[in-house]
Ligand SMILES: Nc1ncnc2c1ncn2[C@@H]1O[C@H](COP(=O)(O)OP(=O)(O)OP(=O)(O)O)[C@@H](O)[C@H]1O
């Protein structure tokens with residue numbers, strides 16, 4: 568089972584879209600995929616038609632009280648999605664209180680990693696959507712994954728949010744024996760705008776080893792897919808956006824193969 572987290576300390580950069588699109592592409596070729604929504608806003612949860620304000624059980628339960636996580640604590644949270652090979656552990660808005668509660672709560676950083684250890688035979692891939700703030704939820708997302716995807720909107724100021732994220736990764740890496748590697752994904756690219764062109768150039772200059780060759784263009788079909796609750800590749804497999812994510816996925820799988828050698 569491979570675990571990838573998607574994070575950036577900036578909102579609206581395409582994190583949830585990246586999770587859903589890559590999940591769809593993996594499921595399409597037969598992989599069993601688990602999605603975990605660690606964002607209290609619950610956009611990923613809403614995407615598949617669940618209401619994060621109404622849900623009784625959510626990933627929040629893993630942080631409530633007992634630090635031990637039993638198999639049943641995890642399996643009872645699993646929800647179906649619009650795709651037969653994709654399941655979801657949802658978020659609930661109650662999670663917003665967690666950051667305050669968890670202050671000083673030692674050892675809460677591995678709750679998600681512990682949960683995943685119980686389902687490792689059930690899935691091939693796990694994708695974790697994380698909130699745009701550094702706190703106990705993001706720490707869990709970073710601790711549970713083997714590789715991190717960082718979507719970055721190609722616009723002025725994009726680099727600021729990214730720099731914060733990279734500082735966070737460096738901090739996390741001081742505590743990890745195996746360093747967390749990451750891939751930067753340029754999103755909302757529009758080659759007609761100077762902002763897109765120059766920020767992409769800057770990303771290549773500053774992060775030559777981490778930047779993905781696949782660039783995600785602006786594509787209105789992503790929003791249409793989310794309205795219908797379908798993964799983008801099911802809604803329209805020939806769209807430019809889906810093609811770009813497919814290219815990204817190929818390079819991620821290739822990288823994973825190299826690392827395994
Ligand atoms: N490449 C794209 N082209 C056009 N629209 C996009 C693209 N990627 C995402 N969107 C749309 O932009 C909005 C924000 O995207 P998304 O929810 O994926 O970002 P996010 O980083 O998860 O945001 P948040 O921080 O609020 O969770 C959504 O309405 C989504 O459908």
Ligand SMILES: [Mg+2]
Pocket residue numbers: 582583584606610611696
């Ligand atoms: Mg999101």
